[in-house]
Amino acid sequence: MKIIVDAMGGDNAPEQIVMGAAQAAEELGKKITLVGDVARIQEVLTRYSIQEEWFDFVDAKEVISNEEEPAQAVRRKKDSSLCVGLNLAKEKNSVFLSAGSTGALLTGALVYLGRIKGIKRPAIAILIPNKLGKMTMLLDAGANADCKAEYLQQFALMGSIYMKNMYQLQAPKVALLNIGTEAAKGNALMKEAYDLLEGEEIAFVGNMEGRSLFDGDCDIIVCDGFSGNVVLKTIEGTAKMFFGGIKEIMRQSAVIKLAGALMKKPIKAFAGKYDYTAYGGSPLLGVNGAVIKAHGSSDATAIKNAVFAGYEYGQSKIISEILEKGIEKNTNI
């Protein structure tokens, strides 16, 4: 298993990326390939007295930023850490991880690794912590703004295979994101997808509304990339409003401030528990290779967790199982 990490992607690169990779390498007892500006990586190693022995280095002089148009950036910056890393990930038994531009990672993954045969569209799968202390997968979280019902059917399939393998679930429960729980609810896309999911060999539990997002009633929530991204950003906006409100309350009086000080730690722990950016990263499902997107704001711990997830993903049979199911499905159609 080759673990390849884009050292230059993300808001805190290369520092936090390199540190997280070092922690992961040490805990796993496995060497990690760092791709990026080796001089800058070396600086970080020196500054934090990190041992070189945990790494192989592959130099890549360019960096793709979040502001660049993904397709153009991937085409032009062949010597970027993202493209060089993806090129290395062509090798069997490897995993590639980046906290860089989601769009560029997705485009690059399609260019360098391609889709799994039979899969129509890859999806970004986000893992959201639920109140049972487990994970609920939301996909697609934004790879495909416009979807057909068959894409959603394949998302359900891919999500099931991922959750089964990564979280040892016998039959992961799949729900469809909708605006009502009854079968006939929703827009034309969701109605059609409902029928397809009912006919699928998965544990389909029906429609689910945003109000039970964190209840843990299902393991996988399937939707189009537009709706999925709207959900994620609405959670973010609501959380921001809440923490802003709590801070405001704390300022109201000295006594409350004192009381609030006692709650600071548990509130922080609570926020951390639901912070999906800190866990395991997001697999790009449907891509013909193990690719993990870590959140742009990832710190060393988030990167370490994402490497752990990537290591497991890379070793698993997830991609070959998707290949099997995808082809099977398409010969059926």
Place this chain on the structure above:
Amino acid sequence: MKIIVDAMGGDNAPEQIVMGAAQAAEELGKKITLVGDVARIQEVLTRYSIQEEWFDFVDAKEVISNEEEPAQAVRRKKDSSLCVGLNLAKEKNSVFLSAGSTGALLTGALVYLGRIKGIKRPAIAILIPNKLGKMTMLLDAGANADCKAEYLQQFALMGSIYMKNMYQLQAPKVALLNIGTEAAKGNALMKEAYDLLEGEEIAFVGNMEGRSLFDGDCDIIVCDGFSGNVVLKTIEGTAKMFFGGIKEIMRQSAVIKLAGALMKKPIKAFAGKYDYTAYGGSPLLGVNGAVIKAHGSSDATAIKNAVFAGYEYGQSKIISEILEKGIEKNTNI
């Protein structure tokens, strides 16, 4: 101005509805027409010693529940409080308010009042309190699961006219709900809507993501009914998760419980500030008559506030302005 209230709609009917209507009637110094099972309404009046003089009563023996299929219920239950009330609302200078089934209210409004000439689809417009202490209108919040870009264009127009008249805004800022702030972002629908809104005589400020929902950067957020409903329910789910978390924290230790007791009141006030169900109700824009949907869980105060909003709406020039703009638009096309 005739204020007509469905006394039987909502989770807390008729009690909270009647009480809220009584408070509104007294504060406004205006009689209100209560529609519903007069015997049950009288019981409430007696129990709470509410004076009859504030009301006219119109008997309606049936009630439409949330569980009924809207179109069927409206067709079959012509003697329901909802249908009888909407029939009364045909009268010029009237407003109808219900906390009953949203679907039935929408269907009923179309049957009894029809659409404003030139308007393709009515929309449910929800008013969400933002952190500036003002209101942001989200529409469509669920009337139309599938939308065309021209519907969104009209939603923007109707929302602008409503916010201008009700909140004395010179040029209410309109944003499009999207998954990125750049112009070319989103699905096919939003891209097309973006172009239409740019050509419209409104204060279009571009795309807005869910993460800035509560920031108050715009007065109106336009989207299809599926996405709008997903946003609302995601806010609800996230809020539920947060308040659950806070409660959990309070239980962690006696000291924190004590500290938490001090914060109970401000936390409640904070929650109340953002509780959109407590404010002014939701207008069904595009319907040829002033119709206000109050939240199903409304208590007396929420009903009172919704009656106030309805009273203002009924007196305003909103509908005639929409008529003007709608027709103008359609002769242009």
